[in-house]
Amino acid sequence: MNDSNDGLTGFRIRIPPEIEAIPYARLILRWALPVIDDTTTALYYGAVTEVATNAIAAHGEAEASEPIEFQVHSAVGRQSIEVRDHGTGFDPLDVDRSTDGESGFGLNIARAVCPNLVIKSSSSGTSVLLPFPQSPSL
């Protein structure tokens, strides 16, 4: 599918907001994106999994039944996965400020292994862009 909005090619996957759907999305994404080494694969798709899990939790809290969306942006030498949800959003700075050791645990892992991720959040949902690694082991 062409994504004419940003001049890139790419495609989109929509999954029900259920944890059990994440491995299927991950499998499709791995087929579609370039092969990378095992360590980088595990860390990058682990980060995607953290973000997707948070998206599903956000849908649960908002009682939103819409699908979670994975948008793959693809251009030569520049790919990324964007995860979008329809939750009520959050303040990324709250995650930074969290001191209870659990809030934002997954997102902090994602940021540690994928430091260039971009979070956009509002009261109508959140999108997290995870640039595809250009070099081994992130």
Next chain:
Amino acid sequence: MSRRSVQRFDVTTETSSASNTVALVLRGEFDSSVVATFDAAASAVGALAPDQVTVDLEAVTMMDSAAIGALMRLRKAVITVGNNFVLLAPQQFQQRLFAVTGLSHIIQGANQD
């Protein structure tokens, strides 16, 4: 690990009556979607009352924070009753994950807390 050969998550329980130890050998992608499978195996370990529980992650190809949380719950349950918990996490991505979460010390061979 090839992107075309994703292994389904699986837990094998190995017991040694001679040493009264139990090993949980995990394979595949260990994430929030399969934590219940791990928790069920971990609960069954308690009934065996072993002196030591080992969790082997060598064949685990991906993990998330839910998996780390499940491992920490089992570790706490084992240590609370005075038994030994050993975590084998030899892969580079696993060591990186435990490092970024400040949990490197729970991996076998690391300094004990």
